[in-house]
Amino acid sequence: NELTPVEAYLLGATALDCSIMLAFQEISVRNQEPPPPSPQRTLTTSSSLLSKHCVVLPRYAKSFLTKVTLVDLDPKPDSHLCKYIKQTCQALNLFMESSAT
Numbered sequence: 001n002e003l004t005p006v007e008a009y010l011l012g013a014t015a016l017d018c019s020i021m022l023a024f025q026e027i028s029v030r031n032q033e034p035p036p037p038s039p040q041r042t043l044t045t046s047s048s049l050l051s052k053h054c055v056v057l058p059r060y061a062k063s064f065l066t067k068v069t070l071v072d073l074d075p076k077p078d079s080h081l082c083k084y085i086k087q088t089c090q091a092l093n094l095f096m097e098s099s100a101t
Helices: 005-016 046-052 079-100
Strands: 018-027 054-057 062-072
Touching: 005 018, 005 079
Parallel strands: none
Antiparallel strands: 018 062, 054 062
């Protein structure tokens, strides 16, 4: 799915000053093999959910739960898009005028 121009702008404006927060929590993991998948099992086991968020450093015998969070500390109001469009049009007009001479 492609983004509309407005969605692309809003995504870009958000990512421009977005902060990425990484959290690591050391955990103790027992050496247990997860149960084999079963066709009757419809619920996801907690161990399979955990493995998606677990980083293992075998060399150091350490395991960590991880969490990644994106934070926009300075969200822009909707009016910012109108201001951006106006400024872009003004810049384009000035460029076109200076190119014509």
